[in-house]
Structures are given as structure tokens and as C-alpha cells.
Amino acid sequence: MPEINAVYDHKKYEQKWWDFWEKGGWFHAEPDSNKKPYTIIIPPPNVTDRLHMGHGLNNTIQDILIRWKRMHGYNCCWLPGTDHAGIATQMMVEKSLEKQGTSRKQVGRENFFQKCVEWRNENGGIIVEQLKRIGASCDWSREAYTMSDSLSRAVRKIFVDLYDAGLIYRGERLVNWCPALKTAISDDELESKEVDGSLWYYRYPIKGMEGQYVQIATTRPETMLGDTAVAVNPNDDRYQHLIGQTAIVPFANREIPIIADEYVKSEYGTGCVKITPAHDPNDFEIGKRHALPFINIMNVDATLNENTPAPFCGMDRFEARKAIIRALKDMDLFEKQESTRHAVPYSERGKVPIEPMLSKQWFVNMKALAKPAIDAAKDEKLCFYPDSYKKVYFHWLENIQDWCISRQLWWGHRIPIWHCSECSETSTGLEDPEACQHCGSVKISQDEDVLDTWFSSWLWPLSPFGWPDETEDLKYFYPSNVLVTGADIIFLWVARMVMVGLWTKKEIPFKDVYFNSIICDKDGRKFSKTLGNGIDPLKIIDQRGADAMRYTCVNQAPIGGRVKMSETDFENGSRFVNKLWNAGRFLYSKIDAKKGLLAFTASDLNLTQKWLLTELEECAVEVDTLLERYAINEAVEVVFQLAWRHFCDWGLECSKDAIDGDDEHQRQIAVSVLCYVFDGILRLCAPIMPFVTEELWQAMPKHPLLDKPESLVIAKFPSLLQVPKFKQEAQEWRSVMEFITGIRSVRNQAGVPLKDRVEVYVECGDGFASLLQTSDRWVKKLAGVSTLSAGSQVPRPQRCLVFVGKGYQAFVPVGQYLDFAKERVRLENEIKRVEKIVIGLTSKISNKNFVERAPTEVVKQTKEQLANMQAQLENLQRSLEALG
């Protein structure tokens, strides 16, 4: 390897390997009946988006899954793309027009639409390039876009199909109106905010009853101008005399009935409710029940309209609120103001309180679509990870409301409906109609509204693969295997994809849904632009590399839930990447360039090599199992343990003597085994850290026992390699490792300097004695031992420390170093601790119920453990005595 720097420099390699991969075309998938497909559809970021840590985590998880399956030989297609993001994009373009001193209205619909297209062409690619920097191995040749011609065709098709099936209808309803965006929005685009507000009490005079009033309380006094009734509970004794009377709305001077309705709760406020059917959802229902007039008092920007009297007409709704209160006070109709904390529905995008408004909108009847989506999850055709989200999903679907899909925007798919000005009927179709489909009149014009962005997003598992055509792609890649996304869009997106997928294809769009966690700052707050507490993944990538960013993310983030992260956490990733780098650097420097790597057989292998191979094999199997159930952070953990703890800390250290020794064959075998295992580790790490592993893997000569395709991207995952496994030897070496750690521990306790060697006497059976004999050179080197004597008849030296393992006790004479007083205290404490355990275990064993009822295996284990602890205790006591 040409690199000599001890610190891995990601900047030298990431672009290089990315280009190499793209050139190799390994991310591209075509339908192939000989191979099994593995499909993931990316949650398409908005074209207006910039990469944030949420994307970082979400896409790293998808990439790990797709790279892992790719290395398992699956025909992997990770479909990328972007969403045209109706509202967000329109807002961006409007802002830029504003800067230029013009506006949407001024440039006109067609020009504005064109501006949006231009904006997208210029800026829409940014997020895509950012995704590539994290290493997302998407099939970029398939990049889709919700406003492309083909995807727009799919939108048109589903609209017409649903319309023809009677599931899309137009209705005059109370909708959530966003005065900032000047459009209706769906229930799912609201967020409820707790705010400090007031409850105002005031009176309406009663007609024909001089001096009599009805007192009402409201949080939105400005809506009184649209009141068409006052309601009380029919059983409220206080107000029986008022039912049937007429109240007079001040300012508007409108006479309105006082009605009785069960909806009214006597104990809240005054027990009398003003009814504004055109501006409140509950009042709307009451209005329908009592056939009240619906008076819309607002314009699209929430200023009061011509249905309101001067001086309020033209005022903003909040300004009007104050003015009304003032005017009520002037007229002596005002009673009092009470502070109250209440929830106000806000527009998520518009950031202002929504105004319930009566308007004509298009809706999808969702009830019919919901049923199969519920069944799919009940039958476990559709599974959630974590499973608890299933309940959330059911709850929403079981209480589903019709979906308002029309938006009063210009950027989006225009609703394919034509209104006839002669017969007032509507026409639709896959092609634009030239005449009314009912009366034949040519006086038809297209509906002004566009469709909700989600009305195209819900087709994402279908439309990029060619739907509505029955393409080969669609047949092969649909349904996808797993959807990885945030739980915040479970209704907005996930459930709707399931519904439309089942409706059109009679098949779920994905088998599994994985919800990744939400990344928060150290205080547990969500990242937000206003707080400025976000972590910029690109900054992390610049500083530490994509691999470090990826590793840290998936290492920390559990499935579902939230995870607290700070920038310093990413140091972990840098460390691990660098560790791998240096392991490779060391190992490759020991390869004989001319001779290359040697094939080895079982008979060539020593104990530690057999152990190391076994660790690799076991780890590979475990990683598969863990990833199969999406336990990604656990999989990352076992890979880390293999690479750092097993390979670097022990594997490399145990081989150094052979590598630097005189026996050429041993030297070559040692290097060859290490390279074999390291190759396996790189493969295991490749899905997590694709860049550094590719660089290291390419730098390694081909191993005679392993395949070596052009790229690590398509190399076989280690679980497919039939790595030799030596269970018995692995267990033996593990006990030697424990033994070595024991000696080190004793040395440390006694304060033996690193350079000094110690003698060790081990009292043990023949088995362990011969194992130690086999391991003699490792023990001596790794534990700093000069002479190692083991057997049933070894001398017991004076002034020594003792440590005990399974089937042996080891004496280490450290008299010259030891602080005996300290050691006495330590031993006494240790004796107390072990005594407790022995007592516990003894009572367990002597408990008749335990022996009778617990499984024999457990009883056996407990007995063994007790014997072991008793031996330990005995030895501790002996050590204490030995101190003199």
C-alpha cells in the first residue's frame, strides 16, 4: 500500500471509489429471473431539502441493508428520487419572486409554473448529490421524480380510476385553511400547539326581552360576525327559558335563534355556545343538524370579508379580535377575560393557526381503501419494526377521515377535471377532454386546483417502475422488501402507500416497515432550524469522512424512538475507521509482494489461528441473523468486537512472533490467515463503511482461498464463504486468553513494571497443563512471563498472588513488588464478595423446589458454578494466609 500516513485520510479515497462504483455499474439492477430481487424505495426527499442528520441515518440504514443483500447475491434495486413538494417549492419560488419585486399573481399561472420547473432544475439536484456523498448505493440510473411525465401519468391514472370507482368526489366542506399558504390542507398537515390564550365572556341581547342577555364565552370572538345561533344543553335548567328565543349579534345586528343541542357541555364556560357553522368544525355539524345558515366571513388570507360590517370588514382576523373586544366593551356587552391554555391547530408548513373555512374541495373516500390495509397488517403480511407502531397504524385506519386532496396552489399536478359551464357537470379522463362528456358543450374549463403532493407520493412504490403499465420492472421489483422511514409520516405516506398499493395491485407495496429513530440534540430536543441545534452531516463527512459518519449513526441509533447525539460522538467513528486502516497498514507491510499469499489447510493452523477463524465464522452468521431482524446497531456492535477486540487485540498480537520469526513457512501461513480473516472483516464492514473497506480490500493481494471480484461491493458476504470453524480449539484458546488476562491483572495489582517478567506456577489437571504447553509462547509474550510451570505437582512459591480459573489456580510470585497491606484489604473484600455468592448459590442448591422444578441443565450449571466459586473462595483464603 503506497500510503504511509498513520492517519486515514478519507478525502483521498471517497470520491475515487464512488466514481469507480458508478463506472462499474454495480448499483444498477435489471429484472433477471435467475436472481432474487431485493428492492428498497427511498423516501424521496423534497427537491427543496438539504441533507440533514435524519437523512444521514435513514439512508445509511437503507444502504447497509442493500449492500448487505447485494453481497448475498441478490439483485438489488434501491430506487432513488425526489418529491416535487408542492407547498415547499411554491414557497421558495414565491420568496424569490418577492425579492425580485414581483409576485405569483403578477407573473401569472403559466409563468409561475415555469419558474418552479426552472427552480427545480437548478436546485433539485443538490440533495441527490449529497446523498451520493454519504455513499448511498442507489440505482441512480432510475432516479425518479414525482412531476416527471411518466409519474404524472400515473397520478392521472389513479385519479381517474378512483373517480370512476366513485371514490373521489367534490364536496363543500369545512376544511383546514392555511391563510399563509392560501390553500386548504389535510388533517395530517396540522400540528397542535398548546398556547396561552384567553377566554372572553360577553353578552348578546335577547330580542324582545329588555335587559335580558345570553352570556357566552369564546376564544375566538372575531368569529361572532359569522354566528348563526347560540346553543345550550337541552337539560340545562338555567337556560330553559331561553330556548326558542332570539338573540341579536351585535355589530352584524343579526337575529339568531337560541337552540338546544346535546353537544353543549353545561359545565364549560357559561354553558352557552355561539355557533359559527362556517368557521368551526363542531359548529358546522350543529349547523347541519339545525339547518342554520352558513356565513363565511373571511377571505383567503383570513381578513374579514364583505359579509362583515364596518369597521371590521377588511381587518385581519387577529386585529379584528382586538377590535371586537374593544367594541364590546364600548357597548357594555363585555363581561370578563380569563386566561386559558388551549390547543390551537397550526399549519405545519405555513406556521400560522389554520382557519376552518367552508369551501369546495376534492376528497378521496378512504374507508373503502382502509379495510384491506388493516387486514394486511393483521395477517402479518405487513410487519412493523418496532412492532408497537402497528397499533398506531390501526388506530388511524380505523378512524380514517376522507382525504382532502385539492390544493389552491399552482405548483403540482393539476386536477384532471373539467367543469362544463353549460350543464355544470364534470368530465375527466386519461386524455384531456375537448368537450363536456355529458352535454357535448365545448365550454369546459379545467379545475383550478392542484393535487396534494402526497397524492403522487403514495404511488412511489409503483410509478417509478412503470405503473400503470405492467412492465417487467414492476413485475420483478414490486413489492419492495422493506421501507425505511421516520415514524412521523406513518399516516401521511406509509399507510397511504399500503392503501393504494393494495387497491391497484392487490398486493402490499413492501413487506416490512422499519422506523428509524429521530435524532435529537443532547437535551433531547428535535433538531430545528430556529434552534440551530442540528448537526450537519456534510460537515461531519468533511471532517471525518462518510464512513465515520455512517458508523456512528447506526452504532448509536436504536430502532424507533429517539437518540441524543452531539458532534463529538462522531469521534467514535473516526477511531474505528482509523483502527481498521492501521490494522491493514500493518498487515500489508508483512506481505511478501513476490510470493503473495499462501493457501492454508487445517493442518497448517495453530490454536490462535483456529480460534480467530472461528470468531470470523460465528460473527458472520450472527450478523446475518441480526440484520435479518433489522437489529442494525447490534450487528454493528458484533462486527466492532470482531475487528477490534478479536482481530486487532488478540489475532494480530498472537501472530507477531510468527510474522517476525525465522520460519518462512510459519511466517507465510500467519500472514495468510490474518489476511483471510481481515478480508472477511472488510466484507462484514463493507455495508457499514464502504469507502475505507474498499480501499483496504483493493490494496490486498488476491487470497488463494477467496474470490476477488472487481469490487468489494459485489464480493460474497462472509457467511457464504464457508469459513473453517474449530469449535473445540476456539473454546480452548478462549480459556488461555482468560488465563493471560488473569496474569496481567495480577501484575497490575502488584505493580509489576511492563518490562519485568514474572514466573507463573499453575496447579491444574493434565488437560490444562498441556493446553498451556501448546500456548507457552503466547502466554510468555502476551503476559510477560519468564517461566511457566503447570501440572498437578508444581511448587508453591512464597509471597505470591493467586488467581483462579476453571480447573486451575495460578501462583505468581510478586513479593518484591507487592504492597502487602493493600493486598490484604483487597483480598478481604474479595473474600466477602465471593462468600456472598457462595451463600446465595448454596441456598439455591439446597432449595428443594429449585432442584425439583428448575430444568436439569440449569441445576447442573448452578452446581458447577457453586463448586467453582467454592474453589475460588478457598484459594482466596489461602492467598490471604500466604501473605503471612
Next chain:
RNA sequence: GCGGGCAUAGCUCAGCUGGUUAGAGCACUAGCCUUACAAGCUAGGGGUCCUAAGUUCGAAUCUUAGUGCCCGCACCA
């Protein structure tokens, strides 16, 4: 209000269907610049597994209640 989740080391998190002395990383302490790596090596300290009761031979794990956080959904004009 209804539903869901979480509570384990100073911090971030593991701990699968109950079963050795509850783990990892970071942080901390001590000793080491041991020729791959000081972004390192070796060893170590640190836990009433939120509280209480229950089930069980046995509970961090199961049940119930309480407390404290978090997240949905619905909301009272």
C-alpha cells in the same frame, strides 16, 4: 381525555421468548510513546436495573399500582 412507548454505570445505549458474578462505547483512575494505530496498549473503579406490591424454585426481564419523562390521536366553545 384516549392510546402507545421509555425509565439499566456520570453520558449514549445493549440485554431476544425469566436462569452463571447485568454488558458495550464514551467519560473517569492507574501504568505504559511495547516498531500498525496515543484517534493507541494494559489493567481498574463505577449500577438499590425508577418505586412498591405480586407471580415464580428463580425477576432488569412477566403482572398490577404509583412516579417521572417522551410520542401519537382527539379535543371544550
